[in-house]
Amino acid sequence: MENILDKAYSAEDFRRQGHALIDILADYLADATTDREEVKAMPWQDPDKQLAYWQQDFQKPLQQPLDLFRDVMAKSIQVHRKRYIGHQTTPTLPVTILASAVTATLNQGMGVYEMGPVGNTLEKVMTEHLAQKLGYSSEASGFVTSGGSLGNLTALLAARAAATDIWNAGYAQGQRLAVLVSEEAHYCIDRAARIMGLGADGIIKVPVNEQFQLRTDLLEEYYQQAVAEGKQVICVVGCAGTTSTGSYDDLEAIAAFSESHQLWFHVDGAHGAPAAFSPKYRHLLKGIEKADSVVVDYHKMMMTPSLSTALIFKRGGDAYKTFSQRAQYLWTEQESEEWYNGGKRSFECTKAMSVLSVYTMFRTYGEDVFRENIERLYGMATSFAGLIKERPGFELAYEPACNIVCFRYKAEGDVSKLNQEIRRLLLEEGRFYIVQTILNGELYLRVSLMNPLTTENELQELLEQIVEKAALVRAVEA
Numbered sequence: 001m002e003n004i005l006d007k008a009y010s011a012e013d014f015r016r017q018g019h020a021l022i023d024i025l026a027d028y029l030a031d032a033t034t035d036r037e038e039v040k041a042m043p044w045q046d047p048d049k050q051l052a053y054w055q056q057d058f059q060k061p062l063q064q065p066l067d068l069f070r071d072v073m074a075k076s077i078q079v080h081r082k083r084y085i086g087h088q089t090t091p092t093l094p095v096t097i098l099a100s101a102v103t104a105t106l107n108q109g110m111g112v113y114e115m116g117p118v119g120n121t122l123e124k125v126m127t128e129h130l131a132q133k134l135g136y137s138s139e140a141s142g143f144v145t146s147g148g149s150l151g152n153l154t155a156l157l158a159a160r161a162a163a164t165d166i167w168n169a170g171y172a173q174g175q176r177l178a179v180l181v182s183e184e185a186h187y188c189i190d191r192a193a194r195i196m197g198l199g200a201d202g203i204i205k206v207p208v209n210e211q212f213q214l215r216t217d218l219l220e221e222y223y224q225q226a227v228a229e230g231k232q233v234i235c236v237v238g239c240a241g242t243t244s245t246g247s248y249d250d251l252e253a254i255a256a257f258s259e260s261h262q263l264w265f266h267v268d269g270a271h272g273a274p275a276a277f278s279p280k281y282r283h284l285l286k287g288i289e290k291a292d293s294v295v296v297d298y299h300k301m302m303m304t305p306s307l308s309t310a311l312i313f314k315r316g317g318d319a320y321k322t323f324s325q326r327a328q329y330l331w332t333e334q335e336s337e338e339w340y341n342g343g344k345r346s347f348e349c350t351k352a353m354s355v356l357s358v359y360t361m362f363r364t365y366g367e368d369v370f371r372e373n374i375e376r377l378y379g380m381a382t383s384f385a386g387l388i389k390e391r392p393g394f395e396l397a398y399e400p401a402c403n404i405v406c407f408r409y410k411a412e413g414d415v416s417k418l419n420q421e422i423r424r425l426l427l428e429e430g431r432f433y434i435v436q437t438i439l440n441g442e443l444y445l446r447v448s449l450m451n452p453l454t455t456e457n458e459l460q461e462l463l464e465q466i467v468e469k470a471a472l473v474r475a476v477e478a
């Protein structure tokens with residue numbers, strides 16, 4: 001019988017296929033900037049049809065990986081297209097695609113130093129550099145974890161560990177914890193609090209102002225009410241870039257409030273904290289350096305493949321208190337602060353050496369690549385907001401603070417339904433990819449300008465397409 005494994009591990013097959021794959025990927029990247037009609041950002045396929053296709057594919061005779069990859073690429077959303085302006089997933093910088101190949105090849109375990117000597121070290125170097133950029137002292141440190149959701153959960157667990165001994169003792173009878181957070185915070189904060197056993201009552205959602213920023217003038221009232229109801233507030237969460245609107249909370253005011261009540265202050269900067277790389281936009285983060293913990297997704301505004309998230313602690317030592325457990329086969333003492341044994345501080349045991357991608361960008365292009373990306377994308381959003389305001393029939397939901405813009409096409413009748421239909425038609429056509437969100441109970445179109453190669457031409461074209469689609473919707477309704 002043929003030995004499959006020997007063939008599958010063949011370095012020569014890998015070399016041949018790898019060279020060919022690079023050509024396929026380079027063609028994909030080159031195509032990304034083309035204006036050819038047939039190039040779609042979203043090759044939309046009904047989910048059930050997609051499922052049927054792959055169920056059949058799975059039953060077919062064996063095939064070459066390159067044919068499979070071509071097929072997957074053709075059917076996937078194309079985040080490098082200039083008309084991909086939907087969610088906050090980044091068009092990865094090409095050099096990080098190469099770094100990812102190295103990461104996959106080396107497959108470092110990362111939980112302990114021996115299984116990730118370089119990776120664990122780079123995490124320290126990168127997160128401490130980011131901490132400095134955010135304005136922290138040299139006491140700050142962090143690590144890289146798998147996504148903003150896990151980063152936020154880990155930070156809330158650290159906040160709980162700072163305020164209680166629930167990690168060891170469990171909840172006492174009647175003990176009720178709570179966190180204060182903007183009603184516009186990402187759903188993962190709510191989910192994290194529920195995972196921690198806070199329940200729906202433990203997530204106190206503070207209303208926002210007309211710019212969708214947490215109303216800091218209400219913090220005291222909401223806090224006092226929670227206390228009166230017998231809850232122990234353990235943390236206040238500020239948003240440095242909310243998901244729906246990209247709004248930055250007044251971090252300075254939240255810091256002052258948190259300090260006055262000795263509460264843990266966490267900032268979800270998954271989307272917007274990289275503004276720290278731009279002298280022009282850094283002011284949005286004023287006060288962030290007072291936060292006890294901050295989450296920053298490298299895989300959003302820092303052009304890194306998913307998932308790669310920095311979790312930074314103002315006092316680096318706090319990170320060791322979150323998961324105090326013994327793991328005899330990995331290390332003997334949990335309490336000792338060994339930065340090089342990553343698993344002591346992170347939820348994951350095995351995790352990818354994703355930090356190599358961001359490190360590679362710094363070493364190849366320097367810090368300016370991040371400044372330029374922020375400034376280009378945030379600037380593009382301001383220009384797009386200008387185009388929206390100029391064009392009759394359109395309404396801008398608020399002045400964008402970063403690269404997320406919400407707007408809608410206004411007409412007689414049910415405006416939410418009209419915009420929903422416009423977005424559906426755009427999705428099915430696939431040339432553009434944009435998304436939608438609900439603001440003040442109404443549906444708005446939403447774009448995240450993630451691609452620095454997008455130009456004003458595409459944005460003008462989008463508005464024209466929307467007018468066209470609106471006419472189609474109304475013609476059908478008439």
Ligand SMILES: Cc1ncc(COP(=O)(O)O)c(C=O)c1O
Nearest residue numbers: 147148149186241242243270271
């Ligand atoms: C502000 C914010 N926080 C957290 C998250 C969740 O991060 P992740 O998707 O990396 O888990 C998102 C995702 O969009 C986000 O926008």
